[in-house]
Amino acid sequence: MSGPAVETPFLDTLGIRRGDAVAIVGSGGKATLMYRLAGEAVDRGDAVITTSTTHLHPPTSKQTRGFYVTSETPDWLALVPPELKTRRHVTVLGDRPRPDKLKGLDAEELEKLREVCAPDLLLMKADGARARLFKAPGDHEPVVPEGTTRGVVVATVRAVGIPLDERQVHRPERVGRLTGLGQDEPVTPEVIAGVVSHPDAYRRAFPDSVPLSLYLSCAGDGESRDLVRRIVAAVPGSVFEGIYCGDIQRSRAVVFRLA
Numbered sequence: 001m002s003g004p005a006v007e008t009p010f011l012d013t014l015g016i017r018r019g020d021a022v023a024i025v026g027s028g029g030k031a032t033l034m035y036r037l038a039g040e041a042v043d044r045g046d047a048v049i050t051t052s053t054t055h056l057h058p059p060t061s062k063q064t065r066g067f068y069v070t071s072e073t074p075d076w077l078a079l080v081p082p083e084l085k086t087r088r089h090v091t092v093l094g095d096r097p098r099p100d101k102l103k104g105l106d107a108e109e110l111e112k113l114r115e116v117c118a119p120d121l122l123l124m125k126a127d128g129a130r131a132r133l134f135k136a137p138g139d140h141e142p143v144v145p146e147g148t149t150r151g152v153v154v155a156t157v158r159a160v161g162i163p164l165d166e167r168q169v170h171r172p173e174r175v176g177r178l179t180g181l182g183q184d185e186p187v188t189p190e191v192i193a194g195v196v197s198h199p200d201a202y203r204r205a206f207p208d209s210v211p212l213s214l215y216l217s218c219a220g221d222g223e224s225r226d227l228v229r230r231i232v233a234a235v236p237g238s239v240f241e242g243i244y245c246g247d248i249q250r251s252r253a254v255v256f257r258l259a
Contacts, residue, residue: 011040013244014213018046020149021114021122023053025142025202027129027170028156029217031056032248034123035063042088046120049084049113050091052104053143054128059091066090069102070109081117090117110145124148128170134159134187135170136178136195137202144205151212153202153240155195157227158218159187189227193234203239211241220247 016022016037024030038048042065050064059067065087068076071094084090092113095103104125105113114122127142129135133156144151162168163184169175176182178201179194195201196214206212214235219228228245235243 009040010036010246011044013246014150014152014215015211015241016041016121016150018120021124021145021147022150022152023124023126023142023144023148023206024152024154025127025137025144025205026152026154026196027127027135028133028154028159029215029248030125030127030129030154033152033154033215033217034125035059036248038064038089038121038123041121041123046088047084048089048121048123049080049117049119050089050123050125051093051110051113052102052125053110053145054104054125056093056102056104056125057100058096058102064089064091068092069094069096070105071095077112077116080113084117084119104143107145111147114147130170132170133162133168134175134192134195136174136198137205138171138174142202142205148206148210151202151206151210153196153212153214154217155192155214155231156217157189157192157224157231157245159192160189160227161186163187189230190234193231197235197239212239214240214243216243216245218247219245220249 024034034050038050041048066083070076080090093102094105097103126144164172164181165184166172178198179191181191216228219225232243
């Protein structure tokens with residue numbers, strides 16, 4: 001790390017600008033971060049669309065200002081642009097296989113959404129972790145669409161200490177393969193660093209021209225910051241444009257940058 005930690009809003013911290021299409025991947029707070037970024041973008045005057053290329057729980061009224069499921073609204077392409085103009089934040093998803101689970105947009109729907117609605121900012125949850133605290137992506141993950149301009153990998157410090165098993169880790173066998181961690185052994189900061197920075201994990205899903213950041217969630221106290229420092233120390237300096245940590249419940253994030 002170089003220099004002291006500085007506090008800035010999430011959008012500024014992650015370098016997200018008007019015109020970006022951001023794919024958020026990983027585990028431990030993707031949707032929460034997405035809606036936080038959307039709220040800040042609306043506050044600065046942007047028109048924002050949030051969506052997913054995988055699955056997402058139905059958003060609450062606090063998370064979004066407008067909500068469409070394309071399979072339930074045949075004329076969604078005509079309805080979303082005027083609502084986006086007036087409400088500034090709309091969430092669009094593809095189908096509702098269960099009341100508590102929504103399917104993301106396919107590539108064709110996403111292309112139409114961007115072309116017709118032309119949002120100032122597009123935020124996409126582009127990975128799934130099945131509510132587990134930690135994961136390593138499978139061969140078909142994450143689902144990063146064409147046109148993505150920035151990627152954010154999310155990992156939570158709450159994963160430190162959990163055993164490598166299917167109850168708390170999504171694709172534990174993949175974590176073991178990438179890091180050498182054995183079944184039921186505890187996840188360490190170094191294991192988290194090993195997964196998120198591995199060339200066969202997240203970086204391979206993004207074009208080389210797309211900058212990738214790492215956001216470490218649930219880092220709101222001194223103990224968690226110590227864990228963050230261990231993760232940062234174990235990440236090679238060439239993988240991420242920046243490594244950031246914070247607590248989503250706070251108004252500001254604390255940023256740590258690699259030297």
